[in-house]
Amino acid sequence: MKNSPIIALDFASAGDAYKFLTPFEQSLFVKVGMELYLQEGPSIVYKLKEMGHDVFLDLKLHDIPHTVGQAMRGLARLGADLVNVHAAGGAAMMIAAREGLEAGTPTGSTRPSIIAVTQLTSTSEAQMQQEQLIPTTIDASVVHYAELAKTATLDGVVCSVLEAKKIADACGQEFLRVTPGIRLAEGEAHDQIRVATPANARILGSSHIVVGRAITNAENPVQAYETILKMWEENA
Template identity: 65%
Template sequence: MNTNPIIALDLSSKVEVIEFLEQFNEKLFVKVGMELYYQEGPAIIQTIKEMGHDIFLDLKLHDIPNTVKSAMKGLAKLGVNLVNVHAAGGSQMMQAAMEGLIEGTPVGQERPALIAVTQLTSTTEEQMQKEQNILTSLDASVINYAVLAKEAGLDGVVCSVLEAKGIEEACGKTFFKVTPGIRLAGGESHDQKRVATPDFAKSEGSTQIVVGRAITKAENPVEAYHTVQQLWGGNA
């Protein structure tokens, strides 16, 4: 899979997306999340694909197994590269998601990689314990979810950089550790709590990084992207 930094297109319209992407003259790996997908629908995926970019469709499915399986069968037809679910949905749900992806992927196309969200990078240990009533450490919760995802046959997880090494030890080096919350040194953390720089993420074993406002809100997004890319050192 493309290991270049994933740019989070936290934009609200097709017009904004096209204006942003037209600044670049290279193949990108971009993330389409709920805000953009729910505003523009599947058509935005086709638009981005026609511009030549890889896509992480970040919808974080979480429902009963049959519903998630059916949803994944539909998403598989879009031709994206990466999709996700919430690990909190459980092993059966994650297995059903993979079954749906396999069944829905058109003949001759590569199945999208499937990863599971462990704990959001906006969640602190205190919040997790108080609001989710998970009375263990944040690290233990994340690694438990990662092991469940691997046992369910998924390709990896979404986690913070701070948990990447522990997940690698528990699940192996080839298991994807997709890490959001990436900021440049001195940048604002916004609503993220567990953040890191691209070079620190690389040293900690992240396999893919997701970068949003540090690029999309930069005065020169192309320059900011290349700075992130250089610090990250990934190659397509």
Template identity: 65%
Template sequence: MKNSLIVALDFASKKEVFEFLTPFEGEKLFVKVGMELFYQEGPSMIHELKEKDHEIFLDLKLHDIPNTVGSAMKGLARLGVDLVNVHAAGGKEMMMRALEGLEAATPAGKERPKLIAVTQLTSTSEQQMQQEQLIQASLEQSVMHYASLAKESGLDGVVCSSHEASLIRQNLGTDFLTVTPGIRLGSDDLQDQKRVATPRFAREAGVSAIVVGRSITKAADPVKSYHKFMEEWGGILK
């Protein structure tokens, strides 16, 4: 999944999703299904996207006791998605059990979904983290700490902002995935994101995959916007 552009399907219904995807007919996309869509439509949403040969990041950010997360991952493994995630704040045991659940339930002959951990949300500022989470380290130190825990737990990578990606690559290696939301073109509204970056900045930082939502899904011409992001990102059109 290196050099992937993941389109966040931040819609409330299956109908809206397929209306958005209609102009992309014939293109194989990498899409993100988050909580809003999955909780409304359930596993059938995943099956229908897979029938159209799209790759899927199921973004549910699991965070619970280790046994619960491990059991939940067994169910997600059977859906045939390509990428899933947990919150690194759940700790090493939880992350290890998540990985065990995925490995145990991935059907024979199929590749296990990649598992990544959320470090700090790109909507979180350093001031918020320190005041509301009572983490007195710098935001960069917190992200790096969570990323190290994820690697020690056997995970494939992390969700972080593009601003921490190069540090993670330097310390944890180029094979450790960095998936970065908060991607905007220079002219875009930041909306609720705080730690944002352009596709070009992400590419130069060595990011593995970028996640783009409303800048594509709410564009007047989503296909044109997608191709514009791909051009600046430098990925390969699928």
């Protein structure tokens, strides 16, 4: 699995995604979320893999353990490199997801890595406390979910940059810390609240970063990607 910035292909159709990717000469690490997957289905993952890209299939599954396990069994056949669930689904659900992936991965293929969403980077501490009724700090909630995911034998979590180092300290450096909410210093935060630059993300302990509109909305997406890649690699 590549360690380059993960580009969020938040497009309404496969055609839009392929048009965006055309100017790029190298293979990339791309994210397919609900918007694109629900329009195109498994074919979008197959095509991106044929094009040589690593794929993070970002569907954030959250259901009863049996349902999630069976869903992951099917998703394992698509060839994605990284998939995820919501940690709030609990340890039994996360274990079922991991077991489903293992059972569904074709013989001779590598099981996709699996991570758990802790708290969305669009969620503030006040929101978490008032709407989820979690009476603690957002840091404590995120680290708790990370420890639960590790206990459930997942490979890592989705978190904000602000919690990445604490998760590494609690769960080890090999435990993935995939951080969305990445913006350039002059960029807008949009609907994200807990954000950081690529350089800060590396310094503060992210193992992977997810970048969307800072690249996809740029006047020159290839140039924007190269800028972000350089900032990420220079601070390794």
